[in-house]
Amino acid sequence: xxxxxxxxxxxxxxxxxxxxxxxxxxxxxxxxxxxxxxxxxxxxxxxxxxxxxxxxxxxxxxxxxxxxxxxxxxxxxxxxxxxxxxxxxxxxxxxxxxxxxxxxxxxxxxxxxxxxxxxxxxxxxxxxxxxxxxxxxxxxxxxxxxxxxxxxxxxxxxxxxxxxxxxxxxxxxxxxxxxxxxxxxxxxxxxxxxxxxxxxxxxxxxxxxxxxxxxxxxxxxxxxxxxxxxxxxxxxxxxxxxxxxxxxxxxxxxxxxxxxxxxxxxxxxxxxxxxxxxxxxxxxxxxxxxx
Ligand code: NAP
Numbered sequence: 001x002x003x004x005x006x007x008x009x010x011x012x013x014x015x016x017x018x019x020x021x022x023x024x025x026x027x028x029x030x031x032x033x034x035x036x037x038x039x040x041x042x043x044x045x046x047x048x049x050x051x052x053x054x055x056x057x058x059x060x061x062x063x064x065x066x067x068x069x070x071x072x073x074x075x076x077x078x079x080x081x082x083x084x085x086x087x088x089x090x091x092x093x094x095x096x097x098x099x100x101x102x103x104x105x106x107x108x109x110x111x112x113x114x115x116x117x118x119x120x121x122x123x124x125x126x127x128x129x130x131x132x133x134x135x136x137x138x139x140x141x142x143x144x145x146x147x148x149x150x151x152x153x154x155x156x157x158x159x160x161x162x163x164x165x166x167x168x169x170x171x172x173x174x175x176x177x178x179x180x181x182x183x184x185x186x187x188x189x190x191x192x193x194x195x196x197x198x199x200x201x202x203x204x205x206x207x208x209x210x211x212x213x214x215x216x217x218x219x220x221x222x223x224x225x226x227x228x229x230x231x232x233x234x235x236x237x238x239x240x241x242x243x244x245x246x247x248x249x250x251x252x253x254x255x256x257x258x259x260x261x262x263x264x265x266x267x268x269x270x271x272x273x274x275x276x277x278x279x280x281x282x283x284x285x286x287x288x289x290x291x
Contacts, residue, residue, distance in 0.1 A: 008058060009262065010039040012050060013065035015203070017042075018227065020251060021063055024279055028259045031267070031275045043068065051075045055097060061262035062092040063255070066198075069132035076101040085169050086139045088132040091258045102261055105136035108254030109222070110144055113192065115249050118220045121145035124188050126218070128209055129197035130158035130176075133224050137194045138162055142170035150188065151176040152214075183213035193218040200231035208232040215240055226251055229283070252279055 007029075011021045022038045029036040043050055047068065054062060064072055069088040073079065076092065076099045083089045083103035091102040113120055125141035127134050130153035141149040149172055151159040159176035166174055177185070199209040200223060210233045215221070221237040226247035237244040256275070260266055267275065 006035045006037055007060040007262065008039075009036050009061050009063075010041050010059070011063045011065060012041045012043050013068060014042060014044075016040050016065060019065075020226070020248075020283065021255060023282055024252060024255045025259060027275050027278045027282070028256060028267075031271050031278075032259075032263065032265050034263060034265070047072060047075055051099070054092070054094065054099070059094055061094065061258065063258055064090050064092065066132070073101065075099070082106060082139070082143075085165075086135050087165060088135050090132075090254065091261060093261055102258070103136060103139075104254040104257035104261070105133060105250070106140040106143070107257050108250040108252070109137050109140045109194070109224075111253035112222060112245065112247075112249035113220075115253075116220075116222075116243075116245050118192060118222075118243075120192065122147050124148040124150065124191040125194065126150045126152060126182075126188060126191050127194045127196050128152050128214075129195070130155065130162055131196065131198075134196035135162055135165075137196050137224075138166055138174075139169075141192075142166050142172050142174070146172055146192075148173045148175065148188070150174075150182075150191075152179055152182045154179065179214070183211075186217070189217045190219045191217055193221045195221070195223045195225065195233055198225075200225040200228075200233050202227045206232060208236040210236045212240075215242060218242055220244070222250075223247060224250060248280065248283060252276055 011019055025038045069090055078100045080102045083101055086103045089101040089103050090105050093100045123146050125146040127137045130151055138149055153159040156178055163174040163176050195209050197209055199205045221242050221244035223231050223233050224247040225231045234244050
């Protein structure tokens with residue numbers, strides 16, 4: 001699949017100026033000695049024009065971020081099965097003038113937990129939020145064998161809709177609760193807690209989504225937020241002695257899988273480790289910028 005020409009890649013979304021995706025894909029391209037250009041494309045809702053441009057300019061692939069993970073679905077030719085079930089896409093690939101769509105976020109979330117020795121199989125997974133990222137996390141928990149999956153969201157109907165979609169594909173136990181209901185129950189113990197809300201993001205609502213009642217019973221916390229590196233929610237979790245990670249590992253792994261889709265190349269364990277370390281070291285070095 002890989003050609004000799006420079007691969008044209010990029011990210012579409014809103015407020016993407018400080019995205020780490022260009023750095024990540026530069027690192028992956030250097031590892032595989034592939035020539036790429038990776039651009040940032042701020043969209044103002046005109047998806048159709050972008051799709052025309054995508055085809056005309058012979059892009060190889062595009063990452064999609066907020067708020068377009070669902071809306072691009074109607075413009076693509078084929079949706080890969082996991083993405084179809086999740087109902088959200090974060091990767092487009094152009095092959096023979098046809099646009100294929102994928103979701104690599106769910107796999108990124110799973111790999112991030114695995115990388116940090118957090119096993120999903122047989123566990124209870126609690127997901128805060130019911131947007132695109134939450135859909136990927138809930139699907140991940142269903143696919144990788146969580147025994148119970150609970151969505152806690154401000155807008156109850158959105159959580160209910162995810163659950164009715166997931167029940168078509170999985171036999172795990174799915175539940176949804178409001179924040180107040182979740183605070184009051186002590187039914188869940190030793191669970192993996194995932195923040196898939198936008199709370200904590202720099203420039204959005206730089207607060208903690210966690211409080212004493214929400215964290216009570218958690219044994220691992222993954223905040224999908226990675227900017228700032230250490231969010232208020234992570235500070236809160238650390239203060240309670242709960243092992244926690246940010247969204248950087250998820251970002252790395254979703255990007256790795258996207259790069260493999262675009263190029264047809266696969267990374268072996270040594271290449272993954274080297275690229276991962278380069279990426280994490282870069283972000284550590286830049287932490288003053290990202291915090
Ligand atoms: P989204 O579709 O806009 O969903 C945002 C969710 O956050 C909604 O469910 C919303 O609740 C909830 N929310 C917003 N403000 C809230 C508040 N004040 N209190 C409680 N809940 C609140 O966004 P998304 O695409 O799912 O992204 C969510 C987060 O995940 C973002 O921070 C994004 O950067 C991150 N993310 C990280 C990665 C990664 O690789 N690390 C990948 C994907 C996404 P309602 O439903 O009630 O409106």
